[in-house]
Amino acid sequence: MAKNLVLYFSVYGTAKKTAEEIARQTGADLVEIEPVTPYDSDRSHYNALARLAKKEHSRKRGILVAPEDGFACSAQV
Ligand SMILES: Cc1cc2nc3c(=O)[nH]c(=O)nc-3n(C[C@H](O)[C@H](O)[C@H](O)COP(=O)(O)O)c2cc1C
Numbered sequence: 001m002a003k004n005l006v007l008y009f010s011v012y013g014t015a016k017k018t019a020e021e022i023a024r025q026t027g028a029d030l031v032e033i034e035p036v037t038p039y040d041s042d043r044s045h046y047n048a049l050a051r052l053a054k055k056e057h058s059r060k061r062g063i064l065v066a067p068e069d070g071f072a073c074s075a076q077v
Contacts, residue, residue: 004028011039011049 006028008019016032023030035056040049 006030009033011041012043013041021065 004026006019006023006026008015008030010016010019010032019030019032035066040051
């Protein structure tokens with residue numbers, strides 16, 4: 001296993017592409033943080049997603065997980 005980790009969160013794929021490139025260039029492991037309930041990645045639903053995210057953040061409970069083996073965790077956001 002590599003020593004470095006690129007941990008990323010991406011809804012529409014921009015951060016994903018960047019994270020993949022950084023991991024490729026540095027040889028780091030790559031793990032995606034995912035919401036427990038997947039986010040709607042249809043850009044035309046952005047306002048509804050932003051409202052949902054705001055609500056989740058205000059609840060201060062774990063909503064994000066990195067599901068790879070060895071990285072199972074949840075984050076307080
Ligand atoms: C629910 C949600 C809320 C966001 N809120 C902000 C914000 O407050 N300010 C901001 O600059 N970008 C915000 N963004 C944009 C993200 O930071 C990012 O630029 C965008 O999702 C593109 O990255 P991605 O393709 O990897 O998802 C938000 C995106 C989502 C999905």
